[in-house]
Amino acid sequence: MARPPSLPFIILLLVLVAVSVSAKPKIKRNGNGTTTSTAVKARQVTRDRVLGRADKLIMANLFGREDCSIPQPSTGVCTCGLPYQHCGPQCVNMDNDINNCGACDESCEGSNPGCCGGLCSDFDSALTCGGCNNACEGGESCCDGSCVIVSGNHDNCGACGNPCDEEELCCNGQCIAPDASNCGVCGAGCGAGLTCCDGRCVNTLFDTDHCGSCTKQCWSSEGCDYGVCTYW
Incomplete structure (x- = not known):
């Protein structure tokens, strides 16, 4: 994405626009005293293009940016474009901003907090495991942002953060050494x-x-x- 123009560049554009608007076009007259409109139309087109370009640059800097430090000349207050809303000198998205979740300065707490639809969430919970709208299915647990079945997960055997040794199997939530009843896979027994x-x-x-x-x-x-x- 292209970087928005800097403030000095926008100020320069505004100056050029002001000069273009204030300058009076020189009108040529033909031999019978009738005004020639070619020069007037040309200057009008140029002025409209400059004004349009300036408006686009200003809007690009004002709308949808997190850093909303450029005020509107008419109000002196920065305007935020949807889905952003005004919080102090910044435009924030209260739907997913953990420091402004649902309202300005409403911070979400916890070891792995998240903001989902303007409500604080726990990204270590089974309802929002690792992110919004990521619920674990029945029988699964949320471990380090991933939904796992702890009864057979080698790195989270029986509970999150309980790994088995490299040569062990996780069978029914217990770390066991492979044997004739569980050879390579839980429940895979060897014959006589x-x-x-x-x-x-x-x-x-x-x-x-x-x-x-x-x-x-x-x-x-x-x-x-x-x-x-x-x-x-």
Whole structure:
């Protein structure tokens, strides 16, 4: 977005407009004494263009800006364009300004405050989680501005701000180590003869990466024969 013109530039335009308005055009007359209108029309068009440009620049600086420090000459009071309203020397939007929420100098308090439709809100609540009109669904909690299900969220297990260790799972709101009943995913059990290793169900009798146990890996030239690394 282009930066609005500065105050000195606007003052210069106003001076030019005043000079243009006050100057009297030189009127040429033809041989029979009739006034030639070409020069008058040309000056009128020029003056109208300058006035129109000045009006646009002034309005751009007066309406819709947060810094409303340029007063109208007629009233000396800054005019704010919708949706802004006048609070002291500034134009503010009382619908979402946490320092002027619903009224001038009405500040919203809290660790994560917000202003929604002129009413103070808590952006850590499930009704306005992280922003206006962002309500969590049933069963979700608002954690750090995001709606999560704490019963299975690794970073917020059981409650906001309760992370599980890297290798753990969050199952029913509890951090647990993977086992044969919860291998990689909560409730994913391994069948008979299988062991949960690194989140996978494997047969340690013949798995070369987990030969005999989860931590035993055979060399590339070896095979796993009934839990023992063996050269073929």
